[in-house]
Amino acid sequence: MDPYFYDWLHLLIRLLHVVTAIAWIGASFYFVWLDNSLETPPQWKKDKGIKGDLWSIHGGGFYEIAKYQLGPEKMPARLHWFKWEAYSTWITGMFLLILIYYVGASSYMIDPAKADLNQWQAIGLGLATLLVGFLAYEGLCRTPLIDRPVLLGLVLLGLLTFLAWLLSQYIGNRAAYIHIGALIGTCMAANVFTTIMPSQRALVRAVEQGQSPDPKYGLNAKRRSTHNNYATLPVLFIMLSNHSPMTYSHEYGWAILGALMLIGAWARHFFNLRHQGIVKPSILISALIAFLLLIVLARPQPLPTFDASEQPVSDQQAFSIVMERCATCHSRQPSDDIFRVSPGGVYLETASDIQRQIDRIEARTLLTHDMPFMNKTQMTLEERALLGQWIQQQRQR
Numbered sequence: 001m002d003p004y005f006y007d008w009l010h011l012l013i014r015l016l017h018v019v020t021a022i023a024w025i026g027a028s029f030y031f032v033w034l035d036n037s038l039e040t041p042p043q044w045k046k047d048k049g050i051k052g053d054l055w056s057i058h059g060g061g062f063y064e065i066a067k068y069q070l071g072p073e074k075m076p077a078r079l080h081w082f083k084w085e086a087y088s089t090w091i092t093g094m095f096l097l098i099l100i101y102y103v104g105a106s107s108y109m110i111d112p113a114k115a116d117l118n119q120w121q122a123i124g125l126g127l128a129t130l131l132v133g134f135l136a137y138e139g140l141c142r143t144p145l146i147d148r149p150v151l152l153g154l155v156l157l158g159l160l161t162f163l164a165w166l167l168s169q170y171i172g173n174r175a176a177y178i179h180i181g182a183l184i185g186t187c188m189a190a191n192v193f194t195t196i197m198p199s200q201r202a203l204v205r206a207v208e209q210g211q212s213p214d215p216k217y218g219l220n221a222k223r224r225s226t227h228n229n230y231a232t233l234p235v236l237f238i239m240l241s242n243h244s245p246m247t248y249s250h251e252y253g254w255a256i257l258g259a260l261m262l263i264g265a266w267a268r269h270f271f272n273l274r275h276q277g278i279v280k281p282s283i284l285i286s287a288l289i290a291f292l293l294l295i296v297l298a299r300p301q302p303l304p305t306f307d308a309s310e311q312p313v314s315d316q317q318a319f320s321i322v323m324e325r326c327a328t329c330h331s332r333q334p335s336d337d338i339f340r341v342s343p344g345g346v347y348l349e350t351a352s353d354i355q356r357q358i359d360r361i362e363a364r365t366l367l368t369h370d371m372p373f374m375n376k377t378q379m380t381l382e383e384r385a386l387l388g389q390w391i392q393q394q395r396q397r
Contacts, residue, residue, distance in 0.1 A: 007341065010099060017092035021239070024085035025232050031082075032229045035222075036275030038067055049073070070215065071207040079204070083197055090189035097182055101126070101175055107338045109175040111374055114168075122171055126179050133163060133183040134190060146223065153230070153265065160184070161258030172374050173248040174241075177257060181238030184231050191224035229272070233264030245363075245370035246298065256298055263290050300367045315351070318390035322348050322361070325372050325379040336376075343373075355394075362391050 038052025045053060045066065053066040101108045102123050109122040117125070136159060145152040160180055167176035199221035206213040237260055241248055247256050270283040329339045330348040346360065347353045354361070364371035365379065366388045372379050 004340075010096075013092055013095045013099060017089065017096055020085055020088040020092055024089045025236070027082050027085055028225070028229050028232060031225070032272060033275045034065065035067070036272060041066065070213045070218065071203055073207075075204065075207050081197075081200070083192055086189050086192040090185055093182065093185055097126075097178065101178060104338055107374060107376065109171045111172045113375065114172075115170040117170065122175075125167070125170060126175065126182075129163060129167060129179050130183050130186050133159070134186050137187045138190070138194075141224075149223075149226070157258060157262055157265075160261065161254060164254035164257050168254050173253055176254070177238055177241045177248045180257065181235050181241075184235045184238070188228045188231055188235070191228055195224045196221045230265045230268050233268050234261040237261075237264060245368040246300070249368040249370040250298055250300075252298075256294065259290070259294050263287050263294070266290075312393055313386050313390040315390075318387055319351060319354060321379070321383045321387055322354050325377040325383065326361075326365075328377055329373065339373075358391055358394060361387065366391070 034054070037054050039054055041050050041053045049068050049070065049072065050066045051069040053064065056063045056065065105119040105122045109126065110117050110119070137156065140146075140152060140155060145155065160183070163183070164176055164180050167179055171179075199217040202217045203213045238257075241257075247253060247260070250256055267284060267287040270280060270287070273280055273283070327349045328334060329336045330342050330346050332342065332347060332349065334340060334342055346357060348357060348361070366384055369375070369384070
C-alpha cells in the first residue's frame, strides 16, 4: 500500500478504536458506579419489584434511576442495549493489530535475537496466544473458581504474566505486550457476546412471556461485567505502553506488566468500594506505594562513568554511529522499508539534530535499548558504549 494512504488508514482505525473504547469503558465505569450507588427504595417502589434507586444531577437536570430486582411487570416500548461499544472496540482493535503488527510483522514482531521466525510463524504465535488464552479464561470461569473472585483474579493474573513471559522469549517486546492487551480485550468482548447479552436476552424473554426471570441470568451477566470493569485499567495501560519503553524493553518487562496489571486492578477496587460508600484510602495509598516501588526496582543500571584518561570519542565517531544506525528511520526522507515518515517527528541526520535530541538518544539507546527499533540496524553494544561515553563528554564540557 502507498505509505501515505497507509498512514491515513492507520490514523482512521486508531481514532475509531480510541473513540469506541472511550464509549465502552465509560459505560462500564458508569454502570458499575450506578449499581454500587443504588440506595434502598421506599416500600411502594419495593412493591413494584424495584431493588434500588438513586437521584443524580447532570447537565442542568435531575435524573431518577431505578433498578429492578429481576424485571418489570411488562417490557417498555423502547429498551436501550449496550453492546456495540464492546464489539466496535474489539473489531477496530483487531484491525489495528493486523495493520500494524501482522502486515508489518518483519519489523514489529520478529526479533532475530530471540527466535528465527518467519512472518507467518510470528503471526501464528500471536493468534494462538489469543485463542489459547481465551479458552483458558472461559474454562476457568466454568469452574468453582467463579464463586471465589479474588482467587480467580490471582490465577488469571498469573496466567497473563506467564503468557507475557512466554511471548517475550519469541517475539518483540512491544508485540508481546500488545498481544496480552489484545487477549484481555478479546475476553472482555467475548464476555459481552457469550454471557452478558445472552443473559439479558433471557431476562427480556421471560418478562415478555409473563414469567419471573431466573436470577442466575442476572448473576452471570454481573459477574462478567465486573471482570470487565477490573480489566479496564490494565488494558488501558497496555494500549499506551508503546510510549513507555522503560516497561516493555526492561529485562523483566513481563514481570513489570504483571505488577502493573495487579496495581491497576487494585486501584480500581478502591473506586468500586467507594461507590458503595466504603472508603478505604489504604487501598489507593498501597497502590501508589507499590507503583513507586516498581519504579525504583525497575530503574536501569547507571551508565559506566567516563574516565577522562580514556581516549575520548570524537564527534565524528558519534555522528557516524547515529547516521548509520538511527537516521535510516529518523530523517526527513527515511530509507527504512517500513517507516516512510520519521517516527515521532524526530530527526537525527545533522549534527544540530543529534545535539538537540541527546537526552532522547540516551534514554532510548542506552538506558532501555529500545532503539534502534527492534535493533533492525544492528547497533552493537560497543557502539552503545561509545555513544554513552560521547554523551558524558558533552555534559562535562
